[in-house]
Every structure is written in C-alpha cells, then in structure tokens.
Amino acid sequence: MAESGELLSVPLHDLSWWERPADERASVFAELRKNSPRKFIPLDDAAHGAKRKGFWALTTHADIVEVSRRSDDFCSGEGTQIFDQPAALREYRGSIIDMDNPEHARLRKIVSRGFTSRNLAALRTDIEATVTEILDAMPADGSCDFVSSFAALLPLRIIDNMLGIPREHEAFILEATNVILGASDAEYVSDQSGAGIHRAVTQASEKLIALLQELAEERVAEPRDDLITKLVAADDENLTPQEMAKFFILLVGAGNETTRNVISHGLHVLTQHPDQRDLWLSDYDEHKQTAIEELLRWASPVIHMRRTVTRDGVRLGDMEFSAGDKVVLWYNSGNRDEDVFDDPEVFDITRDYNPHVAFGGAGAHFCLGAHLARLELDVAFRMLFERFPDIHSVGEPVPLRANFLNGIKHLSAEYTPVR
Template identity: 40%
Template sequence: MNAPTQVPVVRVRGTAGADLADPAFWRLPRSERLAEFARLRELDAPARFTPRTGSRTPFYALVKHADVRAASRQPQVFASAPGVTTPEPAAWAKALFGNSMVNMDGAEHAGLRRTISRAFTPRLLAAAEENIGAVARRLVDELITEGPGDFMRSAPARMPFEVICDLMGVPARHRARIAARVDQASEYVGVQRRGRARIRVPGRGLRSLARMQLEMAGIARERRRVPQDDVISALVRADVGGQSLSSRQLGAFFSLLLVAGVETTRNAIAHGLVLLSAHPEQRALLESDFDRHADGAVDEIVRHSTPIIQFRRTVAAEHTLGGHTFLPGEKVLLLYASANRDASVFDDPAAFDITRSPNPHLGYGGGGPHHCLGAHLAKLEMKALFREMLTRLGGVRTSGEPGLVHSNFDNRVRSLPFTF
C-alpha cells in the first residue's frame, strides 16, 4: 500500500498541535494520529477545535479514558441528539429514513431500545449462538474452495452479515442485493469527498439506503401477513408507546443493525488477522489453548484496533469534566481510539497482548444506555471464525499491508491481501 500523502500540520490556538477539525488530519498515518492523541491526553483540559468548513461549530475533544467513559455514562449531560456522527444527520434525512436509535436520548431512546431488546428473545439468541458456529464452518469451507486473495472480499468477511440476516430472518434471495447496498451506503461515512464526488457520492449512498429500506419494508409486510420465528416478525408485531413501529422506525433500525453491526465486526475481524500475523508469539499462545485465551484475544483486538473511532455528543446541561466546564449547546467528540490507548489505564498501550487483564476498553461504547446491543454476538462471531481459520487454514496470515480508509468515524479496512 502506498504511504498516505503527507499534509502540513495545522496549528490550533491553545493546543500547539495537529487540528482534529481539519480533514487532512484524518489522512495522516494512524501512528501519527495516535501520537497526537497521546499529546492531547497530557493537557490539563480538553482541547477545542473549530472546523474551517461546514457548520464551523467548535468542538471539544475528550481523549482520556476516564473522561470518555464518564461522558458515555451521562446521557443527560452529553446527549446523542441531534446526531452522533460528524456532520450531524440532516433533518430531512431523518424525516425520510427515520431517526436512528443512536441519535436518541431519554424516554424516546429507552422505549425503542426496550422494545427492540424484547424482540431478541432468549430462545432466538440461543439459536443464533448455536448458528454462529455453523456459519463459521460454512464460510471457511467456501474459503478453502475459493483460495487466498483479498480477505475483505472473501467468504469469512461475510460472517457478521450472514449471522445478522439469519437472526433477523432475511430470505437468502434478498441478501446479495442488501449486502451491496450496505457497502454503498457506508462507503463514504466519515470520509472527506472531493470534486464531483461531493455531489455524486452522497446521492448514490442515499439511493442505496432508500432501496435497502424499501426491500426490508417488503420483507416486513410479508412477516405481518405470515409471522415466523425471527426478529423481523417480532419487531413488526412490537409496540412502542401504544403504537406499532412505523415503516421508518423499522427501516432506521434495520439500517443501524446492518450497517453498524456488519461493518464494525467485519473490520475488527480484519484487524485481528493483521495483528495475529504481525505478532506470531501471540498467535502461538492463542493456538496453544484457544478456549483459555479466546476472550482475551477478542477484547485485545477490539481495544487495539477500536473499530469506531469517535462519536459526537451535544452538551445538554452545564457540567465540569476533565478540568473544563462545558456549557449547553457545545459539541464534544468522544474519541474511543484515544481512550483505548491511555497509558494511565493500559500498561504499554501500543503492545498487542491477548493476556492483558484487566482490559476495560471502550470498544463497544463505554457503557451507559448506548452500550452496543450486539456486543455479545460480535464477540461470539469473532471467536467462532478465528477458531475455524486457525485450526483449518494452515498458516493463514496477511500477505501485504491493509488498505485503510481515511475516515474520522471508523477504522475501516478496504482491502487486505492474505494467504494460507
């Protein structure tokens, strides 16, 4: 992979370092970004940055583990509404596609999350856990037939998508189209677009999202007529505040589950293969007693790679945290990628150590009401897939550098050559 083009470091008043509001910062090599996070963690208070384009609304960067964890667990102060991504979702997009649960707070969020959680019944989850092993075996069977190449286009990279579709009850005939639309809808999340792509790419992403939601709405109509033993059937019969879930509510949840649930786990799996290839001693330890070390390996992969880099919050009430008093209306970034490298919490944070204990990483949202609903399933998927690959694919390893996406939102892998 060619090294990213070096860009000038922009100085910011009061921080004397790189500018997190400048898209050029997110095109720097990851090692340089992590070094800047380490410098920011040495400051007495969160640094403030002002974007040069867009809304030009200043924001504060929370980079310390304690601060990110505390903010994650105080939604009454650090609110998710109007949106957790940068830039925030437009009002018209929410009206058209529905508001995602991650952008909600208080009773609205709690009610929808409770309803969705009830759809994931113990019986359905138990069946899903049993199914995960079968999916992993089937995908590795396919990989043995197709041979090495680009891991992101290989059968194992479909693991989280197949598991979610099985759990939800998405018929096989719909999956290829939905998978393509998931990729198109998420391709440029957190990525600066240039030239004609500023106009063309957003339109393609929105069209893909709309088509995906229309397809899911069609499946939902089928389940209303003939319910089955799956999550879609449970959700279309669910009740929120005395009313059934609307098509937009269902569509927004499906989009969240398919885009967020698929992308984060798929990227974590890819980063895990990179890390195990680069640290043969850790791989040997994992292979020596997989059942003993698998949980630690998954947690360390998530901590080290941090699939979601940051979420945005809006201050709802005056509050002092990390040496600064925040005022209502101010914007804050919760930088999980920095918190997971905080040396005050993790010994030798740059090291990859599957025996690290304790490992209080914030890879699933830092706790609180927005803690990832699918964290448990994601861990099971990673363990099942790595068990199959390490035991059945002799010498499976990367054969080149990963092609990373320069995103300010997620630690996305576009391509990854591998062999076995």
C-alpha cells in the same frame, strides 16, 4: 516528530489527516491525552467576538466513560457525527443512536428482544454453520481478499439469517451499507462532493428501507420464527415497519461493518505478532476471552461518537460547557490511555485488565450487539484457525478513508488449502 504545538493543532475532522500513518496519528492522540485532553478543534474562522464553531475533542478514557453515562447532560438527539447533517440523512444513518429518551428508551426496549442471552446462546450452532459455509467457499488456490471472502460475509450473513432476509438480497445489502458507512471513500461513492455523498447515501438508504418495509409488512401479515417478526409482530409493543427499516440500517452497520473490521484487523495484528498468535493457538479456550477483548481494544472499530451539551453550566471535571457545545468522544484514544492500560501500544492477548470502550462507554447507548459480536469473533477465529491454521495477511491493509469507522476495505491473505 513535530513540536507539541503543531501536534495539538492537527484538525481531527480532516479526512486527509486520517490517511497519515497509524503510528503518527497515535502519537498525536498521546500528545493530546498528556497536554490537552479536552482540546477545542475549530471548524471555522469566526469573526472577532463571535462564538467559534467547532467541537471539544475528549481523548481520555475517564472522560469518555463519564460523558457516556450522563445522557441527560450530553445528548445524542442532535447528531452523533462531527458535522451537523440534514435531519433526514441523520435519521437514515443513525436510527436509535441519534435519539434521546423517552423515544430512545422505547425503541431500545423493543429491539433488545432479539439480543437476550437466551437468544444468543441458541445462535452458536447457526453461526458455526455459517462459518463452515463461508470457509467451504474460500478460494481453493490458497489466496484471497480476506475482507470480501470472509470478514465481510460472516457478520452480514448472520444478521440476515437472524432477521430472515433471503440470501438473494445479500450482495445488494453489502453494497448499500458500504455506501452508507463508507461514503467518504471514493471507492464506494465516486462523487465526493457534498451533494454527491448526500445523493448516494439517500438513494442507498431509501432502497434498504423499501426492502425492509416490505419484509416487515409481510411478517405482520404472516409471522415467522425470525427477528423481524419478534420486533414487528409480537404480542407486546412493536416497531412499525418504518421503524424496523430504519433500525435495520443501524443493525447491518453495527453488526456488519464493525465486526468485520475487528476480524480483519485481528488477522493482520496476529500476523504481525506471531508469538501472540502461537500462544493463542496453543490453547484456544484458555486465551479466547482475553484475546477477543484485546482484539476489540486494538481495532477500536468505531473511532468516535459525538454528543451535544444539553444546557448551560454542565461540568466535566474542571470544565464548564454551554448548551449546544459539541463534544466528540475519541474511542481509539481512550483505548490507548496510559492511565488505564499498561503498555497500551503493546498487543497482548493475555491482558487481564481491559476496560476498553470499543462498544462505547457504559450508559444508555452501550452497544446492544456487544455479546453477539463477541460470540461471532469467538466462532470465527476458532473455526478459521482450525480449517486454515497457517492463514496470515500479506502486505498492508487497504484502509477505509474515514474517521468514523476504523475500516479495512481489502486485506490480502494466504493459507494452505485443505485438500
């Protein structure tokens, strides 16, 4: 292991560092939590006396939760990515997560119509039907790329069904969201120059926006029983077709990419820990709640989110910030904080105190789809193990080259096919 000083100098924004082994990266965050929990990470070599560009890396669970609650002091409207992006690109990739009140509160109130407890309770039957359909189409030879055959399809198809998007658009939507959220990976965007990434993300976003605008305008003219109609053609205040289209990019990003990655990480970690897998399968209902929360903590599907300090004199503990300072909340680190989680590097489906921040800390930007994600995970693993009780990952996952999403692009799996 490198010396502490070397560990603390690791540039967390450097994607090449994120290709290092997972245990090596975990040791860096453990060192940060212990010795420098609010570490300034420079992004330039500023001239003497000039203010250096960079961000404060917040790595403890307590700081992540506090900053998340204080949206008046730590705003989202200046961007949620480490590097500043052009306003148009930020709008495409962020939607309401890149907004502050009052506009954020207005849009969130409208969007929350589709995520009420009543609406989600009624979804279980539809999710079960979707899982059955996907399982029926799993390769008959007993081997597959688990991501493309199951994990990626399920949450995307559920979102499309909720919205009322015809199945004919599924492949395009999956491809476009892979580009938007996986733009730093050459498998999805071959031209990894700044201009190439900007061009690819803009083109994919504009095509998605055009599709959703068309569907939203159709619902305004002819309402249906779907989520698009609830958001653009209700009796109360509505999203405009343009707002609906931009929200869709966030929805398929949050609803597809994050949930699919928890499912993928889940199969792999359960394969690596057969005792935990066997315990869960011995009584699925007894362990499902704690098991799902542990999968969320373990996977930490969103690695970080940035906030910007709104004024001079904002304090966090004994630190004082200036207006415009960037702070980056490292959720993956908060979910391994030794001060909160007993034996945080142990995967334990019976963990009964698990205040993870996989959906962000409490506050204005807490994930609206948290309950939907939990429901999907419950149905997915229940029915997957009922159909293929011996399904397991083979070899190592192929990770997404990114430091924003803890993505798995490919994961080989084997199972005994049902005859």
